[in-house]
Amino acid sequence: MTISQRQRLMSTLRFFLAGIFAVLLLFPIYWMGQTSLLPTSAVLSRAPSLLPDPAASSLSAYQTLLATYPVLTWFGNSAIITAGSALLSALCATLAGYSLSRFSSRTAHGIAFVLLLGRVLPGTLLVLPYFVLFRWAGILDTHVSVILANASMITPFATFMMKNYFDDVPRELDEAAKVDGCSPLAALWFVVLPVAAPGIAATIAFAATASWVDLLFARTLLLTPGHWTMPVGIASLIGEVQTSWNQLMAAGVLSVLPVFAVYWFAQPYLVGGMTSGAVKG
């Protein structure tokens, strides 16, 4: 076998494996969409059609869902909590990540260790102390409580994400900015942050996704149905006696759309290349 034949075979094999992986990842999403369009009888049939059936498909599950449940309220609550959690954790992670990247010291290493320790603690361990704490602070059953809880879980990992992005930004840029008249914070704002924009976009996307899908904190800390988020609302659709699967899947589709939108719009920033030409060349 020649080298070019071998390369072609390897390339085909890689493509094939990537295809299988993509199908495995995308099938549940396809099936969710497919189920949301089918009538209940088709959903509960013994052998549901794997392929879309335009004749049987309709948007009735969506109409019923929106007419029966306060989906838009849940959606709005989720949007507020997600935006708050993502911005708060991105802000904290940016400042902490920059500090860890640029001001290395024994104390900084200690703080980094504590952050990692925070990351390994499961949410289920923290939710009860948070419940007690937020009730004491008088913010239980408010968006703020879930924003704070989410941010506390997201920030440690986001900090290390940002630290890695800042590590890739040449220190000479900060130094040039300082020589050019910037304080450390001004150097961060005017020079380092624009260069690290892909990192910030990735961190916000990560934080937003993690916050959007949170069920644990929202379910525990939000007591009034009017304050529920999408995941809590969707969970409430699963009845003890009966579950309307097509409505559940329709809610799932609506819930996934913003996540797609975030990644769609953030995608140009998620790829690197901003530092090209900054140093050497």
Place this chain on the structure above:
Amino acid sequence: MASLTIDNVVKRFGAQTIIRGVSFDIADGELVILVGPSGCGKSTLLRMIAGLETLDGGAIRIGERVVNDLQPKDRDIAMVFQSYALYPHMTVADNMSFALRMAGADKAARDAAVQRAASILSLEQLLDRYPRQLSGGQRQRVAMGRAIVRDPAVFLFDEPLSNLDAKLRVQMRAEIKELHRRLGSTIVYVTHDQVEAMTLADRIVCLQGGTIAQIGTPNELYGKPANLFVAEFIGSPAMNILPGRLDVAGEAATLELADGVRWSLPAELSARWRAEGSRDVAVGIRPEHLREAPARFSVPVDLPVAMLEPLGSDTLVHAELAGRRVLARVPPESVDDAARRIALHVDLGHLHLFDRVTGKRLGD
């Protein structure tokens, strides 16, 4: 523009002392080059002048002002980094005007300063481009433009040409020299390239292990190196160093090298070293002082040839003298490619002698 004083400056990183009480003055408008091997502390010293490293002792004065505790922005300096450090998200014009923007200058003043610097460096056509759209040489010019725009008291250059290819380096070297002549600015320039140091500097500060090995003009360092370190560091190819012994007997002086090589020094030359007395020495001979033609004071030697390196204008002959490999720089026509031996003349008038123990220069 301003003078710069480095007064007994010390820098430590942990337990390691990087700069050990270095002192020197730079006059207003002077171009001083800090040169030395990797790890000698030259870049650290430059960064201390810039305010990017703190001092552990001593003082740095720009003009009459002690700047030890001032932020970089308050020192009235501009720095050109080895890696250029251009802001990738800003155009060339924005890069150049950034410092003025930070200083609160209005747009008209910024534009005027950028136009002036751009015309000096022929950057007018590139002002709207981003760094990624520029070649290495253009980026280097923008980095210099960013410094010029500020009209600082002192320019600092940290190995600015080390990322350029050989041809561009020669061109940019000439441009920096021309720029210095034109602006009359005070410049501190760090390089490990001694050719750059020789061609650009008004004075060279040669650093070794955090101390000053010698300060002087390029010709002083080349012609009268103060010690073995400077002798071997300055000059390309490096000076040949041979162990030997200086024997002084009354008015006469003789140099004894290995393998029975023995040179009697003429009275005019022996006067230079008579006062040093008999001692073990290191004998330094520049490659161009192993000549194909006799000089006023020279001794003939017939050496086995190990290798030839034709450079075009000269040929470097790797030969053996007193049991050591030495380099001679001779005209290309004076050596045959197939030569096994070569007849040369050691120019005794340009010999350098160093104490073998202390490494210090002996004689004048």
